[in-house]
Amino acid sequence: MKNLLTTLITLLIAGGIASAQTDVLQLNLMESLEYALENNVDAKNAKLELLVSKATVKETMADGLPQINGSFNLNYNPEIPVVFLPNEPPFGDPSIPSDVIPARFGVNYSSGLGVTVSQMIFDGSFFVGLRAAKTLNELTQFDLEKTENDVIEAVKKAYYGVLVNQRRIELAEANLNRLDDLLAETKALNEAGFSEKIDVTRIQVQRNNTSSSLARAQTAYEISKQLLKLNMGLPKEYDIEITETLQELNPEEELNTLLAMEGMRRVEEDQLQKNLELTRLDFKNNHAQYMPKITFNGNYQRSGAGNSLSGTYNSINWFSSSLLGVTMSIPIFDGLAKSARIQKNRIQMQQLENQQFFLQDNIALEIYQAKQNLRNDIEILRVQNENMKLAQEVFDIAQIKYNEGVGSNLELVDADAALKDAEINYLSSLYDGLIAKVDLERALGILQTDLNF
The missing domain is CATH 1.20.1600.10 (Outer membrane efflux proteins (OEP))
Known part of the structure; x- marks a missing residue:
């Protein structure tokens, strides 16, 4: 006391x-x-150091628990990247004098929501x-x-x-x-x-x-x-x-x-x-x-795109993807x-x-x-x-x-x-x-x- x-x-x-x-x-x-x-200052600091060590134990234990991360992105392309295709049959265009055809693949807006889960197995x-x-x-x-x-x-x-x-x-x-x-x-x-x-x-x-x-x-x-x-x-x-x-x-x-x-x-x-x-x-x-180290990985992603910002978040333009896997590092x-x-x-x-x-x-x-x-x-x-x-x-x-x-x-x-x-x-x-x-x-x-x- x-x-x-x-x-x-x-x-x-x-x-x-x-x-x-x-x-x-x-x-x-x-x-x-x-x-x-x-x-005494030294005694107080030693007690604080004990609290630090207890937090270190919890921090180490956290590495063995599931790691869950969420993500969100919104991208805007002022200029859609150009992809060059060979101007050859059967997809060639004789009206184009060049031996390549420039083509733009993509839309102005794209967005995505995702969650990733990893769990250490061994x-x-x-x-x-x-x-x-x-x-x-x-x-x-x-x-x-x-x-x-x-x-x-x-x-x-x-x-x-x-x-x-x-x-x-x-x-x-x-x-x-x-x-x-x-x-x-x-x-x-x-x-x-x-x-x-x-x-x-x-x-x-x-x-x-x-x-x-x-x-x-x-x-x-x-x-x-x-x-x-x-x-x-x-x-x-x-x-x-x-x-x-x-x-x-x-x-x-x-x-x-x-x-x-x-x-x-x-x-x-x-x-x-x-x-x-x-x-x-x-x-x-x-x-x-x-x-070796073995880790379970999981990913679920919802992605959408459109040529306008309002169209990007239209439900008909959104699609799902998922991934489950195990990684072994040797x-x-x-x-x-x-x-x-x-x-x-x-x-x-x-x-x-x-x-x-x-x-x-x-x-x-x-x-x-x-x-x-x-x-x-x-x-x-x-x-x-x-x-x-x-x-x-x-x-x-x-x-x-x-x-x-x-x-x-x-x-x-x-x-x-x-x-x-x-x-x-x-x-x-x-x-x-x-x-x-x-x-x-x-x-x-x-x-x-x-x-x-």
């Missing part, structure tokens, strides 16, 4: 609502994926073509699934990018607030004569750097939102707000389940199998070209073109079979690499999280010592810089872990497993 939010957005867009105030849409990951599968390539059209339709369905997988992967990565940048802003704002308080305290101490001017300068430099980091984080956040909207197919006049946190999307038990899973059949394997089937059918079709020699196409099909099948073996090995390697990368990223994330906590402890101790007058300003500034570096490293490893998780889901072939429509 389509999400209610998706329906609402579609109705708003269709209504052409224009407003100077940007509409803010609250989305979670599932709603973002559902919307993307309905509105054509080996037709049945092969019908199977190929159905196989193409199945391939298009797998192409749609592959496109949807690509969309899901892109949306998930963009969605995680928004969350990470959002968290980066929160940490930068917390750092900036902490430094603002510290700067105010240090200025007060300096004015009271308990600290030097250089202490204020150090913290001011640190505060300026943190402010620049916050501005970069805000810019990255806006860019990541635009990227997410682009992958979703969401119009740019809408703003989005994520309603989930990173912890909600990345529970430890889910990661452990992923690491223990075996790979499912990948859609790329199905695509390659259908391409191989299409090549085999083309191989059979080229063999069928050596067989191929004899085509310059070895069919033989060359068959040889090409054999080579193409060998290529696709080689690709099948390579794909299976490549998928196994992808799963292995993705699991190893995720395990490494989880361990790195654990270490960076611990480092961030330790850096926070170091900063808290340095601040207490500074406030009590037993610590230096330089020690406090260094502790703040180390805390910022630890936070940046933690966020980078967190994003890497999220991307590794998506890569493993793709390698296992389960990107769409949790989607229920």
Whole structure:
């Protein structure tokens, strides 16, 4: 079932609502994926391509049905053609000095109505073509699934990018607030004569750097939102707000389940199998070209003529004719073109079979690499999280010592810089872990497993 939010957005867009105030849409990951599968340009085109393939099946089936055509003609001869006859007995005319006699055969007006019917009786390539059209339709369905997988992967990565940048802003704002308080305290101490001017300068430099980091984080956040909207197919006049946190999307038990899973059949394997089937059918079709083709033909014609237009359509000047027949077309020699196409099909099948073996090995390697990368990223994330906590402890101790007058300003500034570096490293490893998780889901072939429509 389509999400209610998706329906609402579609109705708003269709209504052409224009407003100077940007509409803010609250989305979670599932709603973002559902919307993307309905509105992403690649996903929509893949669905349209599926409709094209279904129409192709009907088009191929039509070749095996009776073909009926009607015709009508009206001809006017301003000058009736001349036919020359020999001026010889017994039809010769001695009064004509020439050795030929010009004669006009025909009338000024002629008209006709007709209908022709043809029905294929036997054509080996037709049945092969019908199977190929159905196989193409199945391939298009797998192409749609592959496109949807690509969309899901892109949306998930963009969605995680928004969350990470959002968290980066929160940490930068917390750092900036902490430094603002510290700067105010240090200025007060300096004015009271308990600290030097250089202490204020150090913290001011640190505060300026943190402010620049916050501005970069805000810019990255806006860019990541635009990227997410682009992958979703969401119009740019809408703003989005994520309603989930990173912890909600990345529970430890889910990661452990992923690491223990075996790979499912990948859609790329199905695509390659259908391409191989299409090549085999083309191989059979080229063999069928050596067989004769038998077609039934029928024709019924009513013709009339006259020296005037009104006389042409007089019923006494109209006559009927009909024809029934069977045509057999027998191929004899085509310059070895069919033989060359068959040889090409054999080579193409060998290529696709080689690709099948390579794909299976490549998928196994992808799963292995993705699991190893995720395990490494989880361990790195654990270490960076611990480092961030330790850096926070170091900063808290340095601040207490500074406030009590037993610590230096330089020690406090260094502790703040180390805390910022630890936070940046933690966020980078967190994003890497999220991307590794998506890569493993793709390698296992389960990107769409949790989607229920």
